[in-house]
Amino acid sequence: MFHIGILQLTQNLDDAVRGFKQGLQNLGIQAKFTYLNADGKVEMLPGLAQKLVDSSVDLIFACSTPSAKAAQMITGEIPILFTPVFDPVSVKLVDSMQTPGANITGMSGMVQSQDKIALIQELLPTAKKIGVLYHTADGNTLIETNNFCAAAANLLTIKKVAIQTADEISLLEEILPSDIDALFLPIGRIVEENFSSIAYYADMLEIPIIASHAPNVVMGALGALVANHTALGLECAHQAKSILIDKKSIQDIPVGITKTPEILLNSFVADNLGIALTAELQKKAKEIYA
Amino acid sequence: MLLTRKSVELLAPVGNWEVLEAAVKAGADAVYLGGKHFNMRMHRTDTNFDNEMLKKAIDYAHQHDVHLYITINNLLSDQEIEPMREYLQYLETIQPDALLVQDLAVLELVRELGITIPLHTSVMMNTHNEHAINKLKEYGITRIVVGREMTLSELSLFKERTGIEVEYFMHGDMCISESGQCIHSGVVFGQSGNRGRCLKPCRWAYKLIDENTGEILDADSPGPYKLALNDMCMYRNIPELIQAGVYSFKIEGRMRTAAFVEGIVKTYRQAIDTYIADPCGYTTDEAAWKNLYENRSRDFTTTFALGQPTAKDIGFSGRREPRFFSQAVKEAGLSAPIVDKINLAIKQPEKQQLAVRVADLAAVKAVCQNGANVIYIGGESFKPVKVWTLAEIKEAIHIADSYQAKIVIDTPRTTMRRECAELEQFFTALNEIKPAGIMVSNLGSLSLAKRLTNLPIQADFSFNTFNHLSAKFLKDNGAVMAVASLEASYPQVCDMLSASQLPVEVIVHGATESMICDHNLPAMSLGFNPLENPEFCDRHYALLDTAKEVHPIRIDQYGRNHILFAKDLCLLPYLAKLQGVTSYRIEAQHYTAELAGLLTKTYRGELDKIKTNSAAYQYDPAVLEAIKKISPRELGSGAYRYRISR
Numbered sequence: 063m064f065h066i067g068i069l070q071l072t073q074n075l076d077d078a079v080r081g082f083k084q085g086l087q088n089l090g091i092q093a094k095f096t097y098l099n100a101d102g103k104v105e106m107l108p109g110l111a112q113k114l115v116d117s118s119v120d121l122i123f124a125c126s127t128p129s130a131k132a133a134q135m136i137t138g139e140i141p142i143l144f145t146p147v148f149d150p151v152s153v154k155l156v157d158s159m160q161t162p163g164a165n166i167t168g169m170s171g172m173v174q175s176q177d178k179i180a181l182i183q184e185l186l187p188t189a190k191k192i193g194v195l196y197h198t199a200d201g202n203t204l205i206e207t208n209n210f211c212a213a214a215a216n217l218l219t220i221k222k223v224a225i226q227t228a229d230e231i232s233l234l235e236e237i238l239p240s241d242i243d244a245l246f247l248p249i250g251r252i253v254e255e256n257f258s259s260i261a262y263y264a265d266m267l268e269i270p271i272i273a274s275h276a277p278n279v280v281m282g283a284l285g286a287l288v289a290n291h292t293a294l295g296l297e298c299a300h301q302a303k304s305i306l307i308d309k310k311s312i313q314d315i316p317v318g319i320t321k322t323p324e325i326l327l328n329s330f331v332a333d334n335l336g337i338a339l340t341a342e343l344q345k346k347a348k349e350i351y352a
Numbered sequence: 353m354l355l356t357r358k359s360v361e362l363l364a365p366v367g368n369w370e371v372l373e374a375a376v377k378a379g380a381d382a383v384y385l386g387g388k389h390f391n392m393r394m395h396r397t398d399t400n401f402d403n404e405m406l407k408k409a410i411d412y413a414h415q416h417d418v419h420l421y422i423t424i425n426n427l428l429s430d431q432e433i434e435p436m437r438e439y440l441q442y443l444e445t446i447q448p449d450a451l452l453v454q455d456l457a458v459l460e461l462v463r464e465l466g467i468t469i470p471l472h473t474s475v476m477m478n479t480h481n482e483h484a485i486n487k488l489k490e491y492g493i494t495r496i497v498v499g500r501e502m503t504l505s506e507l508s509l510f511k512e513r514t515g516i517e518v519e520y521f522m523h524g525d526m527c528i529s530e531s532g533q534c535i536h537s538g539v540v541f542g543q544s545g546n547r548g549r550c551l552k553p554c555r556w557a558y559k560l561i562d563e564n565t566g567e568i569l570d571a572d573s574p575g576p577y578k579l580a581l582n583d584m585c586m587y588r589n590i591p592e593l594i595q596a597g598v599y600s601f602k603i604e605g606r607m608r609t610a611a612f613v614e615g616i617v618k619t620y621r622q623a624i625d626t627y628i629a630d631p632c633g634y635t636t637d638e639a640a641w642k643n644l645y646e647n648r649s650r651d652f653t654t655t656f657a658l659g660q661p662t663a664k665d666i667g668f669s670g671r672r673e674p675r676f677f678s679q680a681v682k683e684a685g686l687s688a689p690i691v692d693k694i695n696l697a698i699k700q701p702e703k704q705q706l707a708v709r710v711a712d713l714a715a716v717k718a719v720c721q722n723g724a725n726v727i728y729i730g731g732e733s734f735k736p737v738k739v740w741t742l743a744e745i746k747e748a749i750h751i752a753d754s755y756q757a758k759i760v761i762d763t764p765r766t767t768m769r770r771e772c773a774e775l776e777q778f779f780t781a782l783n784e785i786k787p788a789g790i791m792v793s794n795l796g797s798l799s800l801a802k803r804l805t806n807l808p809i810q811a812d813f814s815f816n817t818f819n820h821l822s823a824k825f826l827k828d829n830g831a832v833m834a835v836a837s838l839e840a841s842y843p844q845v846c847d848m849l850s851a852s853q854l855p856v857e858v859i860v861h862g863a864t865e866s867m868i869c870d871h872n873l874p875a876m877s878l879g880f881n882p883l884e885n886p887e888f889c890d891r892h893y894a895l896l897d898t899a900k901e902v903h904p905i906r907i908d909q910y911g912r913n914h915i916l917f918a919k920d921l922c923l924l925p926y927l928a929k930l931q932g933v934t935s936y937r938i939e940a941q942h943y944t945a946e947l948a949g950l951l952t953k954t955y956r957g958e959l960d961k962i963k964t965n966s967a968a969y970q971y972d973p974a975v976l977e978a979i980k981k982i983s984p985r986e987l988g989s990g991a992y993r994y995r996i997s998r
Contacts (some may be wrong), residue, residue: 073609076368099609101649102674229557231679232899258541258551259679266684334995 085299
């Protein structure tokens with residue numbers, strides 16, 4: 063029986079935890095869990111991580127980048143598995159994806175930009191000019207924005223729309239170019255949380271939104287290509303097995319990345335915008351919200 | 353009466369199976385949860401229970417001697433009536449211990465289908481007087497979740513008078529608006545707070561300004577989150593709650609984690625059990641309190657339980673706000689709403705009228721002169737305008753008579769003990785004065801009016817009439833007309849108009865209210881004491897949001913604050929498409945007599961043209977320009993910009 067600590071930032075990540083537990087069960091790994099959730103409060107994470115270390119857990123499953131950072135700060139010895147962390151290298155969780163580091167590895171939640179662009183092209187074949195709305199104070203957002211722009215070169219014209227603070231969304235109509243064919247939203251909390259206000263203005267201009275956060279599709283984005291959190295959790299369970307049962311050195315367990323991102327679509331939005339969702343796309347979609 | 357372990361029910365929120373197990377384990381007496389449709393938490397697809405899981409959850413709860421209540425507490429559109437009928441039939445087979453309801457249509461359906469499950473009114477029904485409770489009891493309601501604006505003494509009294517079982521939100525998130533009476537999210541975003549999709553405009557940043565001068569009044573304020581009410585916490589007031597006669601101690605938070613719910617339930621379980629075992633020997637467990645306090649998300653408040661909230665009950669800084677759901681946006685103007693793209697043909701009623709709500713005698717005269725058929729007066733008067741006296745009402749009737757127009761007397765939206773007592777006297781007096789009718793805003797005043805007068809009674813917009821079955825409920829209970837909800841989109845209004853047996857009024861123009869609050873918002877933000885400076889309440893304040901929209905605040909004679917939308921509703925360009933309407937209504941109580949008169953003249957003219965020859969009718973934009981020129985605010989199309997109000 064192993065003792066596993068779970069450090070979670072918000073309940074938005076429940077699926078990852080559920081997948082992880084399910085994965086352990088599938089692999090026949092018996093474990094008791096100490097589950098701590100900061101309920102969105104980043105500043106609580108170091109204290110919670112300390113609690114897990116104090117109770118001598120065998121492994122910490124850290125959900126989200128801040129959780130992983132907090133756990134890493136507190137312990138250099140207890141193995142840490144993280145997910146979904148967008149870019150673990152740039153936030154210095156690991157040295158490299160291939161050889162992560164002393165006691166930490168996990169699953170990245172990144173979906174490759176070229177795959178997102180491919181979805182945009184399939185959804186909106188005539189789209190040429192794409193707006194990218196991004197929050198400049200969010201590290202992951204900046205990485206994805208750069209990746210996206212680089213991957214779009216020669217394929218699409220990109221119009222970057224930067225916001226420094228959340229309340230700048232209130233005046234989005236003043237800065238949103240009206241001639242874009244679609245608006246892409248990279249990952250990032252501010253944009254994801256306030257999605258409805260972004261959609262409100264995009265809707266007025268009849269601009270479809272391609273999101274990166276699954277719940278935003280339910281709320282009115284035309285579509286998104288996302289990593290399935292349950293699947294990430296399941297993959298982490300395999301990594302846990304390598305550490306706990308197979309006694310593999312963490313150095314030798316590369317950071318994984320989702321191989322099967324999922325297409326989510328919203329047919330109500332498509333109808334409103336007069337966009338046809340091809341039979342092929344509908345077939346490929348994991349979920350179509352009406 | 354002596355207290356036993358059964359005197360109190362501890363009721364926990366449940367969003368998924370893990371939370372269910374945690375709540376039961378922690379000692380909840382009952383849990384409440386939602387299915388996949390028709391409840392107040394519709395944003396997330398990963399919470400709530402599908403039909404099969406609902407059955408399993410009921411079995412699990414009953415095995416552990418725990419009651420399970422299912423929330424079906426949102427307003428329904430006509431398109432959703434049939435799915436609701438099927439859902440109710442399914443629920444009847446799995447027999448939860450109660451259903452929590454908001455829409456009056458559900459009461460109709462339950463009766464029609466012979467559903468045997470007990471019914472509880474959701475807080476969204478905004479039940480706040482004994483007359484409403486007595487009416488609801490006729491429909492099988494066995495328990496009410498009382499409005500959050502009730503003080504403990506008020507709720508004790510009506511519990512005593514009606515014998516109803518009382519459920520009270522005693523821990524968790526709160527609305528600053530009266531529950532079920534906030535339409536901000538629905539009208540602006542097409543995502544209704546009354547349909548489980550609130551985007552929380554009350555959590556936006558605002559500046560408090562003088563509406564007339566634009567001067568910023570709160571430069572020294574502790575922060576911009578003027579409406580960000582703190583979280584309810586009655587942990588230190590368990591004895592007061594129990595002795596007030598509250599039976600069900602309700603914890604808010606169906607999106608919360610298992611760990612969170614387990615912790616809160618355990619804490620309250622312990623306190624309740626300790627008190628019941630030895631009331632005189634009870635003291636607050638300070639260690640438990642410390643734990644609760646240190647793990648709070650927002651700061652704590654007891655809101656109205658122990659009296660009027662003050663500035664300390666608002667989280668001005670926003671520092672502890674767990675997350676935001678939207679940012680302020682510019683309200684939709686008149687360009688290109690969805691109405692243009694949809695053609696619906698509905699039979700026109702034989703008689704159609706133009707009704708105008710006004711603030712004073714000068715406006716009564718102005719609208720009479722310009723062709724109003726019906727004039728609404730009374731109800732709330734907004735400072736510094738004086739309230740209507742009986743003598744003025746007589747005078748208004750006299751004026752209207754000379755133009756063959758009718759006066760209908762409005763009553764306040766909220767009628768707690770004081771207002772109900774006043775209404776009894778008022779209705780009796782109206783029997784003598786004989787206006788053409790009475791307008792009521794809640795079930796209690798409807799019952800009271802029905803009992804005390806023979807005058808025709810209309811149900812106002814506070815009833816949130818969103819479908820033809822809730823209109824039927826109102827008809828069955830003596831109303832002669834209902835108002836279509838301002839949150840309904842054009843196709844949804846048309847669905848209701850074509851199916852309703854009760855004549856329906858549609859508000860086509862005017863300053864409309866997004867929220868009604870029992871808080872004194874300017875006093876809380878500016879720190880003045882209305883007892884020392886009552887004249888401060890006569891000023892016209894407004895909230896300025898980050899999209900630079902100005903939301904006027906109007907204070908009524910009871911001290912309630914009404915927040916208006918930044919743009920006034922104007923459906924003039926779409927009038928020809930609004931068929932099947934019995935009464936077109938202009939909300940002109942915030943306008944001068946001159947503007948009220950001009951609007952009446954304009955709408956009268958257009959309606960007459962449509963009536964004479966609807967096929968040849970062409971809308972002339974110049975008419976609108978004249979109105980725009982003298983309107984105090986910009987004009988907008990409200991929820992009519994949406995195909996479906998979600």
